[in-house]
Amino acid sequence: MTRLWKTTMAALGGVAVIGLAGTGPAAAEDTITVASWGGAYSMSQREAYYKPAAKEINLTILEDEWTGTIPEIRVQVETGEYKWHVIDSEGGTILAACDEGLAHEFDYEQFGGRDGFLPNAALDCGVGTISWATIYAYDGDVYTDPASAPTSVDDFFDVEKFPGKRGLYANGFGHTMQMALIADGVPAAELANYMNDNPQEAIERAFAKLDSIKDHVIYWDSGAMAPQLLADGEVVMTTAWNGRIYNAVVEEGKNFKIVWDGQGIDYDYWMIPAGHPETDLGLKFIEYASRPDVMARQSQYISYGPTTYAAGELINPDIAQHLPTAPQNTGNAYWVDTVWWGDHVEELTERFNVWRSQ
Amino acid sequence: MTADGVPLKIKLRRAERMRKVWALALIAPLFVFLLITFIYPIAELLTLSVQEPAFVETLPETTPMLEEWDGRGYPPDETIASFAREIAQAREDRTLGAVARRMNYDISGYRSLIMKTSKKIAESLSLPDDQMLDAFIDIDRRWEDTAYWAPLKTATPPLTDYYLLWAVDHTRDVDGNIVSVDDNRKIYLEVLWRTVEISIFVTLICFFLGLPISYLLATLPTSKSNLLLILLLLPFWTSLLVRTTAWLVLLQSEGLVNDFGLWVGLWSEPLELIRNRLGVYIAMVHILLPFMALPMFSVMKGINPWHMRAALSLGATPLAAFMKVYLPQCLPGIGAGCLLVFILSLGYYITPALVGGPDDQMLSYFIVSNTNQTLNWGLAAALSVILLAMTLVMFLMYNKLVGVDKLKLG
Numbered sequence: 153m154t155r156l157w158k159t160t161m162a163a164l165g166g167v168a169v170i171g172l173a174g175t176g177p178a179a180a181e182d183t184i185t186v187a188s189w190g191g192a193y194s195m196s197q198r199e200a201y202y203k204p205a206a207k208e209i210n211l212t213i214l215e216d217e218w219t220g221t222i223p224e225i226r227v228q229v230e231t232g233e234y235k236w237h238v239i240d241s242e243g244g245t246i247l248a249a250c251d252e253g254l255a256h257e258f259d260y261e262q263f264g265g266r267d268g269f270l271p272n273a274a275l276d277c278g279v280g281t282i283s284w285a286t287i288y289a290y291d292g293d294v295y296t297d298p299a300s301a302p303t304s305v306d307d308f309f310d311v312e313k314f315p316g317k318r319g320l321y322a323n324g325f326g327h328t329m330q331m332a333l334i335a336d337g338v339p340a341a342e343l344a345n346y347m348n349d350n351p352q353e354a355i356e357r358a359f360a361k362l363d364s365i366k367d368h369v370i371y372w373d374s375g376a377m378a379p380q381l382l383a384d385g386e387v388v389m390t391t392a393w394n395g396r397i398y399n400a401v402v403e404e405g406k407n408f409k410i411v412w413d414g415q416g417i418d419y420d421y422w423m424i425p426a427g428h429p430e431t432d433l434g435l436k437f438i439e440y441a442s443r444p445d446v447m448a449r450q451s452q453y454i455s456y457g458p459t460t461y462a463a464g465e466l467i468n469p470d471i472a473q474h475l476p477t478a479p480q481n482t483g484n485a486y487w488v489d490t491v492w493w494g495d496h497v498e499e500l501t502e503r504f505n506v507w508r509s510q
Numbered sequence: 511m512t513a514d515g516v517p518l519k520i521k522l523r524r525a526e527r528m529r530k531v532w533a534l535a536l537i538a539p540l541f542v543f544l545l546i547t548f549i550y551p552i553a554e555l556l557t558l559s560v561q562e563p564a565f566v567e568t569l570p571e572t573t574p575m576l577e578e579w580d581g582r583g584y585p586p587d588e589t590i591a592s593f594a595r596e597i598a599q600a601r602e603d604r605t606l607g608a609v610a611r612r613m614n615y616d617i618s619g620y621r622s623l624i625m626k627t628s629k630k631i632a633e634s635l636s637l638p639d640d641q642m643l644d645a646f647i648d649i650d651r652r653w654e655d656t657a658y659w660a661p662l663k664t665a666t667p668p669l670t671d672y673y674l675l676w677a678v679d680h681t682r683d684v685d686g687n688i689v690s691v692d693d694n695r696k697i698y699l700e701v702l703w704r705t706v707e708i709s710i711f712v713t714l715i716c717f718f719l720g721l722p723i724s725y726l727l728a729t730l731p732t733s734k735s736n737l738l739l740i741l742l743l744l745p746f747w748t749s750l751l752v753r754t755t756a757w758l759v760l761l762q763s764e765g766l767v768n769d770f771g772l773w774v775g776l777w778s779e780p781l782e783l784i785r786n787r788l789g790v791y792i793a794m795v796h797i798l799l800p801f802m803a804l805p806m807f808s809v810m811k812g813i814n815p816w817h818m819r820a821a822l823s824l825g826a827t828p829l830a831a832f833m834k835v836y837l838p839q840c841l842p843g844i845g846a847g848c849l850l851v852f853i854l855s856l857g858y859y860i861t862p863a864l865v866g867g868p869d870d871q872m873l874s875y876f877i878v879s880n881t882n883q884t885l886n887w888g889l890a891a892a893l894s895v896i897l898l899a900m901t902l903v904m905f906l907m908y909n910k911l912v913g914v915d916k917l918k919l920g
Contacts, residue, residue: 219882221882221883222885223885248607248611248885251606251607251610251611251621251625252604252605252607252611253603253604253605253607254607322868323879323883351618351619370785371868384763384764385763385764386762386763426604494621495614495618495619495620495621495622496618496619498614498615498618498884498886499618501883501884502695502697503694503695505697505868505876505879506694506695506696508869509697509700509701509868509869509871510869
């Protein structure tokens, strides 16, 4: 990009910031802006972190939303016009931002060391904040007899025993591939090693397994669409993010059932854009949000789990059973290997697109 | 000569010039606005399809050395040593990401390989040049394979046809020959053809549906045609997203259409009306029909009805009169309608994404996915260049056949 382009963008960004500042509270030294995803998720963060932070650590937090793409971070770092102190982001984005020098590298001493975090929840440039899972779910009103309802990942791929359409995520191939491998006989615990040692074999094997349901797939591309497909009877089972299914059950009274088998556990992380002049305020917030008692609050508002062992122990058992990290749910779960996906995302996105449209 | 002694011709020319300057001054704000907000950003983006600045910017010394190397076996020792120094430096400056990403397009795993190597190679920088390759191999066995060195050469030139070739399922081999990519990666030519095919069919369907509608509108008395016109315009004013989502509700397997058909007994199990090509055609034709009907209507409205009556009274059959007298006069409207619908179809994104299946996604879907998801802006720009070129070719063809001056949009 040329300098002129950057300057133009900076100018436009500056105009937008001034425009916003006119309506919001005046910026004080202990005020930060956190970018997150909106909806029920932002609500849970507001209740668990933002409101208490104002009282407990004297830090006022303004909220913003973002769409999770690198360019949004890049434009801030390259122009020095920072909109956000802290960003709630996914692993792949964090790794890419880290490689490109767009994210602050954390010193984990401040958060009690990396050992307190669940596997892969402590990245160089991202501090895990929630754990969520890609599961699959079915409608309990369709399979009314629990004895003949789907119970394992194998059932998702068994169109003879369970005829009907399946919902799959259109935009990301990661969990689809790993689910296929588990259904094809790779134990979840060995998945990461297997994929690291034989990447090409793993890819071929996953596509071969997926061929068996290819003609029975409907794709969803936004989180809300998966429960909608189930509710409309378009599919008999669908992959989904566990919080979305939980919300449909709790708030809309649906009889959806989650199958906790072969689910992939993923995290959202806090990151700080590189070179932010108020990095210390961002760190202050992340340190606060990572305290076990503070982190444990969030699951009261949404069915996503904590990322530290210490916070996990503080969670009410009634809530814990719905979390992706609950011991009774993780019997055959795997943790996402962000580095592996960083290496293969382009190849697999293209391959998956080709496969889908053949 | 006029009163002040200036020849009339010159005065006239002056007055003409003044008028032109005025006209230009009036459109200047619009022109500047378009230039800054539209033309410049588009041009800037399109250049990404042929630019690869990452290497020259990140590895300024190694890049010319790699360009001199023939790409076979290992690069010369001093090139490897320079590469080692510069990736170690780039890691400290945190600028290595763009290079790592580019290399990962050629070989999956190159990203983490180069990041890992850049971290560890810093300790070996004091080694003599001829031991540097061994240092690389010590860090990761993959560097022993010359397949990991060769792509460095093809990635270096700052001007490249890499992305444009990629956008038509081709690439260059080690010798620089253009070859087809393997079947697991072949997708974009098919998508391109699919985009044209969908656009042609949508245009044809719109034409055959729009012709009788606009004829009816143009020949009915105004009071009745106004009512019909509102029926045509009302959906036209409704948001695209709303209408597309409404089709989703109507056409899905437990939707209104299927429920009705099952209830009446027209069919015995739910028809697949959506998430396939049929759904795309239904929704796109519904949305684009006004763009076909309105230009045709406005042209037909201006055709003198006496022409048809004259033809009939001179002995032409109604069909012959319609084909030879009426239709030719409609051509500017038909041309405008077809061009509009076709060009709008080419760039469609939301409708196929919502009501189409995976094999109904058009070119713009892949532009979006490469821009926002895989962040492959080079490829996204190359695909955009192709889409833009197709639109321009259509426009030029139309100009040749019908003439843009005959375009009437109502």
